[in-house]
Amino acid sequence: MPFAAGLGAILLASAALAGLTETGTRFSLSFVNIARRAGLTMVDVCGSETHKKYILEMNGSGLAFIDYNRDGFPDLFVVNGTQFGLKAGNDLPTSHLYRNNRDGTFTDVTRAAGMTYTGWGQGACVGDFDNDGWDDLFVTYYGRNRLYHNNGDGTFTDVAGQAGLAGAEGRWNSGCAFVDYDRDGKLDLFMTNYVDLGADLSGTPAPGSGEFCQYKGVPIACGPRGLKPGLNYLFHNEGGGRFRDVSVTSGIRQTEGHYGLGVLTLDYDNDGWPDIYVADDSTASILYHNQHNGTFRDVGFASGTAFNDDGEPQAGMGVAAADYNHDGWLDIVKTNFSDDSPNLYRNNGNGSFGDRVFEAGLGRIRSYLGWGVLFVDVDNDGWPDILSVNGHLSPEIEAAGSDSRFKQKKLLYRNLGNGRFDDVSSEAGPAFAELHSSRGAASADLLNDGRMAIAVNELSEMPSLLMLDEQTRNHWIGIRTVGTKSNRDGIGARIEIWAAGIKQMEEVRSGGSYLSQNDLRMHFGLGAARKVDEMHVTWPSGRADVLKDIPADQQIVVEEGADAWKPQRSK
């Protein structure tokens, strides 16, 4: 530790006063949507564009940043759905893999990569499940999932069937995350299921036919309430490319009757073991506490993260974690339905959370329906900001003429460093004035220059790619973890950094947001600090590495056990 606790607190305060961060100044960054000129031109397909008969046609899909070719630049996989009634021979929709050209553009390599499968794609998460050094990709579907094994030559092979992860037809798999829950060095997989629609959807009532089939008097597709909830799954990595379903024996199934969507892994109680939070739609959200013996216990209710502050269930969609107030404990943000507020669960450090959404200034806009959500330090001031992407269920809701429209703006809340956030959406550039019905969202430093870009999967449209049109004046550091005893990606590793007296903390995380995947590399804004004074990396294996005096404004690689860092080399 660089400082004793008391001294650290003094230094923290003085550093803030000295202008280490730029909180309090006017937000002057401008995001533009460069998707079209970047070549991200696929169009999302999610059932009918205009008349959605089933809830399956409303939820859209996520996306994933994955450096599949290990060139040091994050590539992008955009999950896609399909439509009913499409026949073979048509130009069938597929998910798309875009290779980062390192110049602000991408090349569509879907076909070359062997990813031309058509189905009701939902979410994606990244993890090197076989520790071969090449990041693999798991994609959830309504129907059979895909586990794309990275062959290391620009191609992928679906091995979900052999691995035991494909599941059955008719299962609506939604969120996912690789997590080494037993810390054995191999990535396991957690997966939520949303609604049990069955294989032929015949049991689903018609739009407008019941209590849960309308929005403000307008008939829309039914659900999720009134429909049979899906189940959550945990698969243990047995090695040799095989996974074993431990959903029952691990205690995951003791909590049932939820409509699971977003998945977040985090060590919320700082005990060194990864826990799992699930954003559930219309039902209590779940916090699976890791019992250190291969089992979990749902502590959502007890911890205060199942409901809002009043004990009311919400329609949880996306979820993210960060230590937004720099107190050394991971906090959670979750998006919810319109006519409601998101949650900002501040970690009390004693196993409980308090929903500080109104206190933090995040509860004022209630006409937005939030999906993807990120803690991302867009201005590199050292305080993670919150970005949420929004949009309503279907175009049919427009008939109500309500203030909550099908297409909505994105929201950017700047972290003021005092527990409060400021809505700077209207000042954050033209990308935040655009109207879309957004779903998944993920962030990455696309050009390794410290500018965090945000990719968004837009329902029935091309994706958006939000890019800052200029550099921030603040400094930053990017970190890729490479496990040796731990899983190769270092997923679950906790990184603490000290720069100019401020301590920040984050974890390497698979999955998150709404059915999406951020760049696995950590990103920290450093404000005016030109170097990281000290960095602690606590690996899932339990090993802790300490690194010192790392110059800012670069991507580095930290290997488990090396007690050293090296700059990331771009191939």
Next chain:
Amino acid sequence: MIRIARQFVRIGLALAASTALCAFAQAPSNEEQQYLLAVVPLIQSGALPEAETRLADGLKKYPRSAILSNALGIVYEREKKPAAAMEAFEHALEWLPTFTAAQIHLGTLYAEAGRCDKALVLFSAAATATADADALGTLGLGAAQCNDYAAAAQYLDRAHTSKPDAAAITYNLALARYQLKQYDQTLDLLASMESGDGGQKPDFFFLRGKAKRAAGRSGAAKDLVKACELDAAGIYCSEAGEELIREEHFPEAAQMLQQQLAKGPPTTAILTTLGLAEFRLGRYRDSAASYQRAVELDKSNDAAWEGLVFLRYMTGDLEAAKDSADRALARPDVDFYLYYLQALVIYRLSRNSADAALASLKQAMAKNPGFAPTYYLRGKIKMDRNDLAGALNDFERATRLDAKYALPLYKMAQIYRRLGRQSDAENAAQRFEALGAMREEEVLSRQTQDVLMPAAK
């Protein structure tokens, strides 16, 4: 329900002459009767001052003449001199206590003056003595005016048996049955008059709509809308709007009410019902504007203020909500709910303003100590301040006041856990889960039924 009572149809205006004639059977002298018969044409032709003079002279000539005093009472009634009329009828009954016509007239005047105890005694006596359908109809109307719907139904039922085709009697009987919650009988009576002229009037559709709703039958909104179309006076239209909202036909409600506003001057009832429809449609800006107009139209209307503050609170426009609450509370003798709303707004604006929120809650509790959410909110504030015992007290009190109130149990479970009382925590959690909490959106929508619906009245 007062509103319904006011809709009873007046059927007694033609009663004066006929009931006066009834008095002939009650033994006045021939001279008195001849004197009265000479004055009746003056009354019927509207020559009231002359009739009054003649009757006053007659009473000098025939002191203690009940029929002349009764006739003089009728003249005073027509001259809109209720005190004088009452005195004349009282004299008539003093001199002839069984004088049915005087009983009916005096009872009606008593009822109109709110002296229902005396009125109902006279109605009962008159009903025993008469079989005349119109007289019984008048007695039924009077009893209804005194909220004695059982007596009203009894008198009107006899009148209806005697004159089954009299639309006014049938309608009034149906209305009395409605007030007695005999909805099927109400609807049967209304069905019997549907084909006649009475079945085309707005009152008919209005009552049938209300009865259908109360009986859980379909078509309530359709009848109420028809009543609104036939008479755009306001009351029918706001009720129709409310019913459309209850049936979750929000766009239709909004459209109908907007048309209503376009036709004539705005009323608080129409504006607040429109505000509610817009709220349910998620048109919050429009809804706030409607409530704002309602408040400007009638600043004394607590419910309209409550609607405005509540709407702004739930849509996140907290500064505007606080401003509205402050303005509403600047008026004298304000409803407790506005203090509660003010506390909600203040506390959501900033937890640093908890003292101000507590002060508002104190006012709300003083005015209404039986409203559970005030104790819940105070408990939350105490819990934030780590006053766990105080919070627990408030949460327990909230659940005692409202056994179906789930939210305090959630907080109680959290406190018990913090206190290490695991068993109590589990118990509270189980009770919470058994009650089944709703999403905030649903809670708020339900509250709109409770809060904004009354605003429409």
